Amino acid sequence: MTHSFLHQAISAIVFGVCASVAQAQLLGNAGGSSVVTTERTRAELVAHAPEGLGPNKKVWLGLRLAHQPGWKSYWLNPGDAGLPTRLQWDLPRGMLADEISWPMPTKFLLGSLVNYGYAGTVLLPVPVRFSPEFSLDDHMSAGLQVRLKAQWLVCSDVCIPEEGEFGLRIAPNSSHVSDGAAFQASLGAQPRVVSGSSRIDIDGNSLVVRVGGLTASLVGQKLDLFPELPGVINASASWSQKWEGNVWTARVPLAVQRSDSPETVPIVLTSAEGGWRTEARVFGDWPAAIPTGGITAAPSHGEAERMRQPEATSLTIWLALLGAFIGGLVLNLMPCVLPVLAIKVLGFARHGTDAKGRRVDGLAYAAGVVLSFVALGSLVVGLRAAGEHVGWGFQLQSPSMIAALALLFTIIGLNFAGVVSFGRLMPASWLAYQARHPVVNAFLSGVLAVAVASPCTAPFMGAALGFAVTLPTLQATAIFAVLGLGMATPYLLAAWTPAAARLLPRPGAWMDTLQRLLAFPMLATVVWLLWVLGTQTGLDAVIATLSLLVATSLLGWATSLRGTARAVIGLLAMAVFAATSALALREIRAGSVGHPAASLVAGWEPWHAGKVDSILSQGKPVFVDFTASWCVTCQYNKKSTLSDPAVLASFRERNVVLLRADWTRRDASITAALASFGRTGVPLYVLYAPGKDPQVLSEVLTDTELMSALSGLSK
Structure with a gap:
């Protein structure tokens, strides 16, 4: 019976992945709607094409964010804190979207912090170009399908990241002007290009900014300064300005821990009359930049490489491999992986004196661990190279995956306790395959071990993993493989050491007792997972997930019945399971959008x-x-x-x-x-x-x- 549970584990893991996808689709209305609404923001994908679509015609797309009172989102440079709104377009062939044409921002004060962004309603317009590959004929019947994935951060007393997937179908031969006034207002709020010269001189820990060629009516007025590059100036520090004839000058303090030393700094100046943009060349030597944890926005790939360089150069590939191996060994001591190791101990004992069976089992388990680490590491490296901001353990940042793992361990616990028999759930052909190929179970248990163990960052792993993502693919893969090898080594040694077999008692009735005892570590893991889920989503989602686990237990017990009782109670259990699944997904979705992370303790x-x-x-x-x-x-x-x-x-x-x-x-x-x-x-x-x-x-x-x-x- 226990030999077959891992086939069910795979089904539960697939459920978790599907649940995560379903959650993302729910958060973004599955990419089919032009509007996404949260408790704080109404976001809408809009288009403006007064002359229709096609080359040499002015076409704009845009994301309109309508904030609830007290909430705001951020500009290209968010200031002391925040993140700018990011847009990822999926457009028809030959249709190209440029960068956001950012309207002039406003300064917001939060204590001693100064942020740059937007309150109320703002439209972020994006100009569209058409390449020779574009053809209206390809879209005459169905129209042009525009898709957008957007991420924005909204803040009040707390900050909450939000995202949405949008879809908009545009008729090819019609003009689109229903949102023309909003686009005209947004484009009218664009800063104008300064006609004169500008420069920045470095003077100690300050920048002296000089801008000429501004409108004559501005002379003598106070202007607001907004640098487009984050992390260069100290936005919250006091600064001075004055006019030297018709040249506006300002002395602006540098950030205490600056992360960049650009040759040119684009800046926006604003007043009641409008805004002006200039790119000022920097003269002088920058003070030494210091890496900082206070990053205002996600750094570019090149910036990230420079920031990582000091530690990367001090860590050789051999030290990284050693650190990964030791980290893998230590992972076996993490509480989150102990339940999976308990499963392996039980399987190991079942082999008894079958030395060949133990060795094959050990090799299969090791293969599952190593290949899973390589796959997970390659996924992290690939996502980061594609611009996604993910890190090690990202799978447990998804509330849906947490709920899926809780469901998985509940099923395993019920199986160990004798409540659920997979022999009643799976086709006979599956069970026959299990009997002929027990090596599959060992491999899948290695996959399961990595799924729950990898986020438990152990000593010596942090620097090695951070180093790995900066290396060429082959070297990075080697580090992740050695990490898996370290985790699998104790079990490999036990499987291939004759002394280990002599320490084990002969198979017998005691194994049934041990199997039922091991149900409790599985259920303890469920408690831990539900605690994590609660910190991510709140109490309502935890209660809904607990209801789903109770429904799962009822459904499992119903399969053990016979005759009419099995049919009647089974149908009832399936209905309860379906209802609690929908409830859990809804509450997890709601909690994922609106619940802050774990609460802070005093101090x-x-x-x-x-x-x-x-x-x-x-x-x-x-x-x-x-x-x-x-x-x-x-x-x-x-x-x-x-x-x-x-x-x-x-x-x-x-x-x-x-x-x-x-x-x-x-x-x-x-x-x-x-x-x-x-x-x-x-x-x-x-x-x-x-x-x-x-x-x-x-x-x-x-x-x-x-x-x-x-x-x-x-x-």
């Missing part, structure tokens, strides 16, 4: 991009805890070192501001901050002090190490 503040720079500019040190609810090492450090009264007293004595960057759910700004330190996962602990380089501490944080780092700060 800690939420991290966001730019906050570190702002605090350092006030002369205060900062300690940042990059964490996630599904990271077991993170939780251990929280309950031990980071809760130690002596450590907390030392933080208070030195006036250290404590920030917590919660990565439980996907957050592009946290992913970018991790990447700036050459990391792809959590935990990561960074201590900042004004005027000093950031200090990265160990993944398994000790009182001694942290107190030693704090001793270097003045009281």
Whole structure:
């Protein structure tokens, strides 16, 4: 019976993937609607083509964001914090979308932070071009299908990332002017190009900006300055401006921890009369740039490479391989993987004195682990190369995947407890295949082990994995393969060591008792997964998922009945299962959109991009805890070192501001901050002090190490 459970595991994993896809489709209305509405924003895909479609005609697409009162989204450069709206287009052949033509932003104050963005309703227009490949004849019958995937961040007292998938069908021969007024207003809010010259001179830790050629009516007026490049100036610091004849000048302080040294800085100046844009050439030598965790926006590929370079050059491929191997070994000690190892111990015992069976089982399990790590690592590298901001353990950032794994472990637990017999659920041909090919079970158990173990970032893994994503494909693959080999090595040694067989008792009735006992680690894993789900989505989604698990148990028990009772109760159980599945998906979707990440304990503040720079500019040190609810090492450090009264007293004595960057759910700004330190996962602990380089501490944080780092700060 237990030999066949992994076929059901594969079905449950597929369910999880499908649930994740279904959630994404629900969040974005499956790409078929032009409108996506959340509690905070109404987003709509609109088009403007007054002369119809085709070459040499003015055509615009746009995303209109209508914010609820108190909420705002962000400009190209969000300022001290935030992320700009990002658009990914899927257009017919020959139809090309340019970059967003950003309307002039507004400055928003949040405490000491200064942000650039939009409140109320804003339309982000995108000009469209047509290449020679475009043909109206291809779209005469069905029209042009425009698809858009958009991501935007909205903030009030809290910040919530939102996204949507939009679809819009455009008639090819008609003019489209229903939203013409909105497009004209947005295009009218574009900054005009300055006709005169402009330059920026570096003067110590400040930039001296000079802009000539502005409209004569502006002379003597105060202007607002918006740099298009994030992370260059300190947006929240005070700055001065004056007129030297008809040349506007300003002295603007640099960011405390600047991440870029551009040769040209595009800037926008605004007043009540409108806006003006210029690209100012930089003269002078930039002060040394310091990598920072306070990244305002996701860095470009080139910037990320430069930020990772200091650590990458200090870490050879051989040290990375060693770190990956040791990290894989340590993964076997993580609580989240112990239930899967319990399954392997039971399977190992069933082989008894069959040495060949144990060895084949060990090799199959190792193959499942290694190949899964290689596949997962290649997926992370591929997604990051494509511009997606994902990191190690990203699969547990999906609430639907968490719910699917909870369902999977519930099914396994019910099977071990004897409530569910897969022999009653699967065709006889499947069971016969199981009997002839038990090696499939061993391979799939390796896949399952990686699915739940990989997010448990263990000591020595962080730097190796961060290094891996910067390497050529072959070398990166080697690191992920060695990581899997490290995790599989203990089981391989046990399978190929004769002494291991002599330590095992002979197969017998005790194995049935052991099998039922192992049901409880499976159910304990369900408790952990539901806790993670609760931090991601809230109590309603947890209750709905628990209802689904109860319905699953009822359905499983119904299969053990016979005769009329099985038919009647089975139909009832299927109806309850369908209803609770729909309820769980709905509540998970609602919680994914609206529920913040794990709550903060007293003394800690939420991290966001730019906050570190702002605090350092006030002369205060900062300690940042990059964490996630599904990271077991993170939780251990929280309950031990980071809760130690002596450590907390030392933080208070030195006036250290404590920030917590919660990565439980996907957050592009946290992913970018991790990447700036050459990391792809959590935990990561960074201590900042004004005027000093950031200090990265160990993944398994000790009182001694942290107190030693704090001793270097003045009281």
